[in-house]
Amino acid sequence: MTVRAMAGEINEGSVPAYYREVYEAIRCRTDERVQVEVFERLLQRAGLSKTALSQIAEHVDSTDGFLTKLSLYKGLALIAVAQQGKQPSPKLLENYIQELPKPQLGEPRKLNALRMQPAQNDVLTISETLEKLLDKDTVQVELIPEKKGLFLKHVEYQVTSQRYKISVYRRYSDFDIFHELLLQKFAYRVVPALPPKRMLKGVLTSVSEHEFIEGRRRALGRFINLVARHPLFSEDELVKTFLTFSGSDVQTRLRDTCKKSGDEFMTNRIATQVKEYLPADIQAQFSTSRELIKNIHNSFQRLRDRAEKMAERSKENATDLLQFGRELSALGSDASALPSLASSHSSWGTLRQSLKSLSVEFAVLSDKATQQGKREEDDVVEKLNFFLDLLQSYRDLCERHEKGVLHEHQRALHKYSVMKRQMMSASVQSKEQASVEQLESRIVQQESAIQTMELRNYFSLFCLHQETQLIFSYLPITSHILGAFVNSQVQGHREMGEVWNELHPKLGCLFGSNGLKPPI
Secondary structure, three states: OOEEEOOEEEEOOOHHHHHHHHHHHHHOOOOEEEEEHHHHHHHHOOOOHHHHHHHHHHHHOOEEEEHHHHHHHHHHHHHHHHHOOOOOOOHHHHHHHOOOOOOOOOOOOHHHHHHHHOOOOHHHHHOOOOOHHHHOOOOEEEEEEEOOOOEEEEEEEEEEEEOOEEEEEHHHHHHHHHHHHHHHHOOOOOOOOEEEEOOOOOOOHHHHHOOHHHHHHHHHHHHHHHOOOOOOOHHHHHHHHHHHHOOOHHHHHHHHHHHHHOOOOHHHHHHHHHOOOOOOOOHHHHHHHHHHHHHHHHHHHHHHHHHHHHHHHHHHHHHHHHHHHHHHHHHHHOOOOOOOHHHHOHHHHHHHHHHHHHHHHHHHHHHHHHHHHHHHHHHHHHHHHHHHHHHHHHHHHHHHHHHHHHHHHHHHHHHHHHHHEEEEEEEEHHOHHHHHHHHHHHHHHHHHHHHHHHHHHHHHHHHHHHHHHHHHHOHHHHHHHHHHHHHHHHHHHHHHHHHHHHHHHHHHHHHHHHHHOOOO
């Protein structure tokens, strides 16, 4: 048997039988991976120093508490190297051309005891906190200057993944294809919707067109961040390709990536067994959760609407303050001579000069109000929209379940019952043997189709159960939103207050000459 160990990476062509036996003994029964805790227990059986164990652990990659099969094989090879008295370095593995060394860990069948058996319900459980979800990735979507083609100008986006530390360029059509493929592959998961491609012609002005493009950029950013932080999507090759492929035809690459495997039902190891894991009252749980999440969605929509109005008022306040200052400046700039009737009894000339200088402070106030509106929009409204996009995608998923899987299942059952009646009628009427056999064949095919649909229905419920947990994992974002709202108000009022306080002493010149005192 041969194994290639190039640059310390194990490539599975053929592996030593012992490696396979160890893997089968300790891997999760409901997963193809190995839990980190199990591997750590395996290391303790190797009889190595703490230094060697630390070095091995450092060289073995894990994701979300699990090792892949190849990561385990790499670990086994490093254990064997260390047991030979050598430093466990991936570089040494390049020397093993024919077969990797066999570690001394005992009989594989006796390693079963190391395996941590998950409870039956664990396959249903998503153990993700909000912090873990948010830490998976942060993706920036920025608008780059428009490029003109032969006939039309198009908008392009720079998409930068913090996780992969790379920037790629994408057009809306790339997002569109990516979204379509996500829905094909993960029809039973929460796939966020895309914003519309175009606005209605003849309805919006050029200024509104700019706002539309900016709004679409924000929505695309929310979409890709929800996808990149999803527990399942985040580890999928399709998502990685979209975030990292820098070639000229990303759409073809995305389609090729998707062709390599079927939808999730076809690739999930336990897809046909999920009925065993579903609670007896799964339908009741689904109905209760759906109603609760619908009410939460409606409440958050109202919160978002109010937050948008507050941000809009801050912008309007900025405009009003700026205009107020300009009017004062215009009033102070009036060089008209005072009539003799007023000149001896009025201090208007002095007041007029003072008014002109106040416009500077009002311009600063306007700028502060503009910043406040932007904070409310970026920190509060955007976070609300992010969560609303997720809630809406859950409601869309519920509709897909009911109108798609359930509806198709019911249609198949109806078609089956019609065939059975035709079969009974054919038997009674003693029709030709060939037509009866043809009908029997169709009935068998329909029975198989119904069985597949039933399995898909259970798998859809299984996924819905997990996606419901995902929604509840995101609910603590409420505290993030409230914190952002309070902080924006505190900062805004403080900054505005500082400018008003600086303005207050300057009012003295407006009142002093008349024997009046400025208001307290």
